[in-house]
Amino acid sequence: MIAGISIYEILTLTSILFFIGIYGFITRKNLISMLISIELILNASVVNFVVINKYLYPDMLQGVFFSIFIIAVAAAETALAISIIINLYRQISSVEVKDTEIMKY
């Protein structure tokens, strides 16, 4: 536990990060920027898991495992998304959302 910091303050911080991520996801028009916003959202949830584990159930480790799995899935997702973006750039020379309107060429 962090001395002098209650769970409320950390949950406030993660909520703010989560909604900054959602704001970016809606307003951005570029695929890579949207990926960055998704990373923000995922990281906020990871911190939530860890903090609730540490503050409420300190003798268990489930939150840590869930955050490790979230990090692994996020890494796989980012690798796939970036390969799709690079492939898309080869075919239509753009990574803007408005230009990607066909699922299969």
Added chain:
Amino acid sequence: MERYIFYIVAFIMIVFAIASVSSRKMLRSVVYLLFVLMGIAGIFFLIDYNFLAAIQLTVYAGGIIVLMIFSVLLVHHIEMELEVAKISKQLITGLICLAGLGVFLTTIYSHEFTVVENSISTTTTDIGTKMLSYEAGGFILPFEVISVLLLAAMIGAIIIAKGEKLEDGRQETED
């Protein structure tokens, strides 16, 4: 002392997160995201999960950020500025996000958490033993599943990013 460090880290994280979703230069936005991720690693260090902080630093700062910088350099001119959404759309989205944040915060602050005061420090040995245990509550099956998932994602990423060139050439000859 830890209290002030937490406040400083939280402030840095929020500022850089906002900068990351509002910067008009792609590469700068990725670098701002790097600072946010390092702040999260700092929070993991503060609540005494050293292993998780190390994972955060290696996987995110070492892997994902480098991957993103590569892709930005591959698909963008470095001086190109991103187009931004309309002001009205930004305002509406900001208001909706603020409303959602309000709902979240009222829910959080009205809930009574039963916090257990403790200073247990988790070692990497504990995490490893628990994760690879076969008994009830062990995490051996998800661990194996996630390894298969990572392998599949790796092969899929290679095939998607690389394999299309041939088909294009074939199509061109057919045409």
